[in-house]
Amino acid sequence: MRLNLNRPALLACLTLPLWCAPMPLGWAADAVRPNAESLHALPALGDGSELSLSDERRMGDQIARAIYRDPDYLDDPVLDGYLETLWRPLLAAARQRGEVSPELAERFAWTLMIGRDRSVNAFALPGGYFGVHLGLIATVTSADELASVLAHELSHVSQRHIARMITRQGQQLPWVMASMLLGALAASAAKNTDIAQAAIVGGQAVAAQSQLNFSRDMEREADRVGFGVMTDAGFDGQGFATMFDKLQQASRLNDDGSFPYLRSHPLSTERMADMRARTAPAADRDVPVTDSVIGRTKPPATAACQAMMSARAQVLAETQVDRLRALAATLDSGPAPVDPVAALRQRYAATLAAARLREETQVWRGLQQLRSVAPLPDDAARALRWLELELLPDLLASAGLQGPASVRWTQVLESALASDRREDLLLLASALLKVPAPGLRPGAEAQVTQRLQQWTALHPHDASAWQALASLHTARQRPVLAARAEAESRWAQLDKVGALERLRSAQRLSRESHFDHFEQSILDARVREIERQLREDLRDKEKR
Ligand SMILES: [Zn+2]
Secondary structure, three states: OOOOOOOOHHHHHHHHHHOOOOOOHHHHHHHOOOOOOHHHHOOOOOOOOOOOHHHHHHHHHHHHHHHHHOOOEEOOHHHHHHHHHHHHHHHHHHHHOOOOOHHHHHHOOOEEEEEOOOOOOEEEEHHHEEEEEHHHHHHOOOHHHHHHHHHHHHHHHHOOHHHHHHHHHOOOHHHHHHHHHHHHHHHHHOOOOHHHHHHHHHHHHHHHHHOOOOOHHHHHHHHHHHHHHHHHOOOOOHHHHHHHHHHHHHHHOOOOOOOHHHHHOOOOHHHHHHHHHHHOOHHHOOOOOOOOOOOOOOOOOOHHHHHHHHHHHHHHHOOOHHHHHHHHHOOOOOOOOOOHHHHHHHHHHHHHHHHHOOOHHHHHHHHHHHHHOOOOOHHHHHHHHHHHHHHHHHHHOOOOOHHHHHHHHHHHHHHHHOOOOHHHHHHHHHHHOOOOHHHOOOOHHHHHHHHHHHHHHHOOOOHHHHHHHHHHHHHOOOHHHHHHHHHHHHHHOOOHHHHHHHHHHHHHHHHHOOOOHHHHHHHHHHHHHHHHHHHHHHHHHHHO
8 A cells, every 4th residue: 555645744743743843852861861860850740840630621612623624534433433442451451550540531522533635644642632543453463463553542632741841841831732633634734724724824933942752661551551551452462563573664664654653753772672572472471461360362453454444544544546547446346356355345344435436337346256255254244334334325426227226225224223323323314314215214314313312312422423413414404403403513522612603603592492491491401501611611711
């Protein structure tokens, strides 16, 4: 796979210091102390000398709010679900090991956000938010490799490295850091405008002064803790070593900017040797490796599912039509690879690429070829169902494919309706907005709407589910319910002002249309609650 970064180099430089960035030399000399005791010299949690949990969370919320609005933020139920499959056991293991205290678990967001970016990168933000670029998901060749990066970043947060750096760098830094990130986002959203340029220039100046970087001690600690977390979570520790190898190989081939993770994590021979020692056979080990506390017997994701998710990330990150064409063309260039995992990866990428190019006949052929790679493990079979759920609605409208596609659609629809997975629910909701009426059996839409209502009641912070509900209500001319669901979606993405605006418009509409009295009182209560919170925020701000 070829990975070339199309983003301006300036932007890459600007965003680096926010992640696990390389150290400017002057600071490095000061930060790196030769022995491990230096870690203990850092402020301990709760000793009053560092950023409090709530301050760090508040800072993270501000940054996350901006990311949710960024056009490069990717809301994809399938990849979200896949990352969650890896993330949940990592977080559980970190809690069980005591790396994440119950308080930290509760106060921080522990939320992953996917960036539509071909570069290989992942990063930790304040307050337990994490960014994962599509390029990373596309590049890894096992779930263990992806888990090794996630576990490393998780450990930067669980060890409070961000809080320690900020404390060290002085009080102005939280705001400097937030403004740098916002500058970076503004630049990515509005490339080549004056605002973006100003943000870049401002951000660079700030970057030069602020030196916000993880020290080598912190990197070592994130490796050590991350390794324990990932192996306890049931992943193969070899993933850490093979990820290192992959990055090292890339660095030899010339780092053209598509591997920012590499620049932020310089591969010192010491770090690599340490990781090799940890993954070596027991007799050669000089570092104790904790036994698995979770005792998982099954890997969280099969190789087949991982291959399909990498293919998905690769195609969703692709911006060039000729490269999409080249991917789609593999459907016609002879038989699929003999290795079923390689075949799945190639056929998945080709089919999704054909869909992005609106080549319906190719899409149908690709789906048929994918179905012929059998038998699939459960998670890969689900991933194939989700691809069909996503792509078949467009084929139902195509003259030549209506017949065969509608037979398959009925089967896929019934399996999705019988499932309780979030991916099925959200993909069903978007399919319903596309499928022509004859493609639906009576009651299907009401069933999906009702299930979304139940889901949002149980998961009120699921912005995508609220948005799906809002779209269904809008399409069926239910403006009050649509405005309410949209408000909740804004709320879940930390946009309190946007939420309030939409709730007030729902209130207005409901009065005008003499809407259900019970719904009206829910709206009134929500408006009061959000107004109260906004007043509190204002008071907090004045205090600071
Ligand atoms: Zn790091």
